[in-house]
Amino acid sequence: MPTTYTAFTRLPAKDLADALSEALEELEPEPTGVGVFEIEDGSGTWEVGGYFLEPPNDIELALLAAAYNARPFVVSEVPDTDWVDKVRRELTPVVAGRFFVYGSHDAEKIPEGSVPLLIEAAMAFGTGHHGTTQGCLEALDRLAAQGFEGKSVADIGCGTAVLAMGAASIWPNPVIASDIDEVAVEVAEANVSANGLSDKLTCVEAAGFGHPDLSARAPYDLIFANILKQPLIDLAPDMSTHLAPGGFAILSGILTRQADEVVEVYAQNGIKQVRRDVIGDWVTLTMQKSE
Known part of the structure; x- marks a missing residue:
């Protein structure tokens, strides 16, 4: 190498x-x-x-x-390293509610009754091992367990598209995922295909909601945004515009000390905190737009 x-x-x-x-x-x-x-x-x-x-x-x-x-x-x-082999050795499956995030080398470990999400080792960014991704999947599982069904779902800054795939795996409705990075979109599309979700999940390259396909599908009743504090704050007005009244936003990429600022900005845009979950240093916020 x-x-x-x-x-x-x-x-x-x-x-x-x-x-x-x-x-x-x-x-x-x-x-x-x-x-x-x-x-x-x-x-x-x-x-x-x-x-x-x-x-x-x-x-x-x-x-x-x-x-x-x-x-x-x-x-x-x-140093010369076979990173794919290294990731295969070091990444273990992650359980987040009903979701089981795994690499193909662990396919035999899928628990009965779980929702499996395959992320190949070569595409390991955003596999669920980070507390933010795990927190978002657990928030999705919780909403679904409460009877919510996402009829129009978007994943903004999708990375591997694991969150979008989670939604597409449990609900029959189409999902759209976007990322600002061209390579991330290619990775997302490969993962979507590997999970047999290409007929339900569309991936586009966009900054925020800046793609005509994203605008055409609005308003959304569920939006994921697992990015970072400042991009989340910058996104708040557009999030409010694209989120349906009563719709949910699952936000992460936020350190514990940053959560209050994000919550305040979103509240100013009509989207209020429903729940806050902490995994390690990271916070996942479940937010809801006013009716």
């Missing part, structure tokens, strides 16, 4: 981080991928990282860091 290299730095503002990530893409050798992440410690710090198949140019990285008020890049060599 080819050796890969990473180069990471941190910056004090999102606009600087976004600008640096664009500049990073112009380097030679060209990175195979670039990411921008908010450091969830309340400091307002952002991390920018690039992945390379050849060692990046230290001088160019130093110039970029200086130009964008970033810390010096930390360059690391990533």
